[in-house]
Amino acid sequence: MPPSSASAAFRSTIIEVARDAGVSKTSVSRYLGGERHRLSPDMQARIATAIQRLGYRPNQMARGLKGGRSKLIGMLVADIRNPFSVDVLHGVEQACRARGFSLLVCNTDNDPAQERDHLALLASYRVEGIVINAAGRPSAELKALAAQGTPIVLLDRSLGDVDADVVGLDNASAIDLAIEHLVEQGYRHMLFVSEPPQGASSRQLRLDRFHQRLAQMPELTGDATCLPMQRDAAELRQRLGSFLAGEAQAPRAILCANGNVTLQVALALNALHARLGETGLLGIDELDWCALAGPGITTLAQPTEAIGRATVESLMQRLEPMGRQAPPRRTEYAARLIARGSTQR
Amino acid sequence: MPPSSASAAFRSTIIEVARDAGVSKTSVSRYLGGERHRLSPDMQARIATAIQRLGYRPNQMARGLKGGRSKLIGMLVADIRNPFSVDVLHGVEQACRARGFSLLVCNTDNDPAQERDHLALLASYRVEGIVINAAGRPSAELKALAAQGTPIVLLDRSLGDVDADVVGLDNASAIDLAIEHLVEQGYRHMLFVSEPPQGASSRQLRLDRFHQRLAQMPELTGDATCLPMQRDAAELRQRLGSFLAGEAQAPRAILCANGNVTLQVALALNALHARLGETGLLGIDELDWCALAGPGITTLAQPTEAIGRATVESLMQRLEPMGRQAPPRRTEYAARLIARGSTQR
DNA sequence: TTGTATGCGTTATCAA
DNA sequence: TTGATAACGCATACAA
Secondary structure: OOOOOOOOOOOOOHHHHHHHHOOOHHHHHHHHOOOHHHOOHHHHHHHHHHHHHHOOOOOHHHHHHHHOOOOEEEEEEOOOOOHHHHHHHHHHHHHHHHOOOEEEEEEOOOOHHHHHHHHHHHHHOOOOEEEEOOOOOOOHHHHHHHHHOOOEEEEOOOOOOOOOEEEEEOHHHHHHHHHHHHHHOOOOEEEEEEOOOOOOHHHHHHHHHHHHHHHHOOOOEEEEEEOOOOOOOHHHHHHHHHHHHOOOOOOEEEEEOOHHHHHHHHHHHHHOOOOEOOEEEEEEOOOOOOOOEOOOOEEEEOOHHHHHHHHHHHHHHHHOOOHHHOOOOEEEEOOEEEOOHHHOO | OOOOOOOOOOOOOHHHHHHHHOOOHHHHHHHHOOOHHHOOHHHHHHHHHHHHHHOOOOOHHHHHHHHOOOOEEEEEEOOOOOHHHHHHHHHHHHHHHHOOOEEEEEEOOOOHHHHHHHHHHHHHOOOOEEEEOOOOOOOHHHHHHHHHOOOEEEEOOOOOOOOOEEEEEOHHHHHHHHHHHHHHOOOOEEEEEEOOOOOOHHHHHHHHHHHHHHHHOOOOEEEEEEOOOOOOOHHHHHHHHHHHHOOOOOOEEEEEOOHHHHHHHHHHHHHOOOOEOOEEEEEEOOOOOOOOEOOOOEEEEOOHHHHHHHHHHHHHHHHOOOHHHOOOOEEEEOOEEEOOHHHOO
C-alpha cells in the first residue's frame, strides 16, 4: 500500500524498493539503469512490482551527485513575453526532449542582475549546457562558466569576449531584403525604428546595415531612431509624426527592427490616423495578428523553430568530447518575406 | 589561478576550497550557510579569497540531497505560446524570486504525456511545490505527488479528484459581464465560440454559464460551438459564415472564450469581410494588438500578474507546516471590460 | 571559534 | 546473476 497517508512530502528510496522486493539496492539500480537483461525474470518482476507499489521515483539529486550527468540543459531568455523568444524556446525544448535532455528555462527580463542569478542557479544544478539569449554584456558568471568548459550557445545575440557558437538570423541579408522590397514597392524615404541596442548584437547589426545600405543607395533618403518601447508611447508617436509630416516628397516607409517595435509603431500610426500602405510599414518578426491590422502588415519571418533546433544541435556537438575544442561557429538563417498590404501603395 | 585551462567542465568542491583556505570544510560550509558571525574575521577572509580564486559554486544537488529543501518551485504550463499563460508565468516567477525560490518552468503543449514526464522530472528534483496549469485529466503522477504531500496549486483550471487550491478567473461573472455588455450595446443574437473543453474546467465553466444565461434571457437567442483552433480555419470560417447569414433579424455578436479563439475568429471574420461592430465581437483575454484590428476588439482582461502572485501566495501558505492541512481554497478574480469598436454598432 | 564524523540516495567497483 | 561497499558534495550533530 502506498504511503498516501503521509501528511508531509515523503518519497520512497531505492533502499525501500529493494527491501520490498527482497533484493539488494544494487539490483534495483541495475534495473533502473537499463541493465535489466542481467537480471533474472523473476527478480525483474519483483522489482517492477515494488516500484509500482511504492510509487518510487529515482532522486535526480542523488543521481546527479554521483554520476555528474544531470541530463539538464539550461536556457536563459531575455524576454519571455516576446513571441519570437517563445517560439524559439519551443523549438529548443522539443529538440532537447528528443535528445533525452530536460530544459530548465529562466527569464531574465533583460536584466543583467537576474541573468547573473539565473546563471548561478543553472551552474549549481550542473546543467550540461547552456543556451543563452543574452541581456547586455557578458557577466563574470558567464565567463567563468565558459572557462570551466560548460558548453554555451548564444541565441540571436552574440557576445564579445565569449567564445561560443552563435545561432540566429542573417541580419544583414534580412535588412537588405527589407530595403529591396520597399524600394521595389516604390518607397524612397525610410525610417528605421529600433529599440536601443544596448549590447544586443542583432539590434546593432540591423541598425548598422540599414545605415550602410542607405549610404550605398543615392536614390534613397532616410533616418534611424532608437527608442525604448514599453514606455509611454508619446515619444514614438511624436517621432513618427514628424517623419510623416517631413518635407520630403518621396513615398515614405517605416522599417521596424523587431516584433515589439512593429507593435508599438502600428499602435502609434493608428493613433496618428496614418493609412498603412500609403505609409509603408515592414517589420522584422512575423506576428500572428499581422494579417489583421488594416490591410495587413508586411513582415520578415524568422525560422524560429529551425533556429531552436539548430541551437540544440550545436550544443549537442559541444557535449561530445571531440566537439569540445572545435572553433566557434556561426549558424545564420535567412529571413522570409511575407508581403501584405502595408507595403502596397 | 583558476582552472580555466581545464577542457572539460570542472568545478571545485567545498573540500578544495577548504584546503586552499587552510581550514576545514565545516568552516566553509558555515561560511556559506549564513553563519559567518561565528567565524573569525581572518578565517572569513581566507575563505572568501579561496572561493573567489577557485570560482567555487556550491553544488545544489548535494545540498538538496542532504537537507531536503531544494528552494525550487515547479510550474507546468499547458501552452507556453499563449500570451495569457506567459503573463501569469511572469507573475509567478516574480513572486517566487521575491520569496527566495527559483522557478522551473515546463511547457506541456496541452499533451498529457508531456505533462506526466515533466511532473516526474519535477518530482525527481524534489521541488517543494508545484503550480500547474493542467492539460486534461489528472494523471496518476499528479495524484501520487498530491498524495505524497507535495503542495499543489491549480492555475486557471481545476481538476476533479485533486484536492488543491485553485486560482483563476471568476468565469461565471466574466460571462455575465460579457453578455451584459453585448445586450447593452444592442446585440440580441449571440454565438459563443470555444475550443473543446476536454477537461479544461475554465472552458467548461464559461460554456455552461453561457448556455445558462441564454436560457434565462428570453429576449436573446444564440448558440455555442466548440472547435479545435490551430487547425485549418475552413471549418471555423464556415461556421461563422452561416451564423452571419442566418435568418435571424436581430443584431449579431460573437463571444470568444479565450484569446486564441479571438485571434482565429478575427482572422476568419476578416476573410469573410465582416464589418466589426456591425457584427459584434467580444473576446475573453486582453491581447496587445486588440486596439489594432479594425475599430478595435472589445475584451475582458484577466488580472494576469495578480493571478500569478496569488498562486504563489497560496503555495507559500501550504509550504508552512500549519497551512498544510487547511481545506482547499478557491481564489477568483473578476475580469475587467475593455470596450472598443467591435461592440459599437 | 573550529574540526571530526556521519548520512542523504545513487551509481560504480569490487568480490562472490 | 547477485550483493556488499565505497564514493559523490554537502550539512549537521557532536566533540574539542
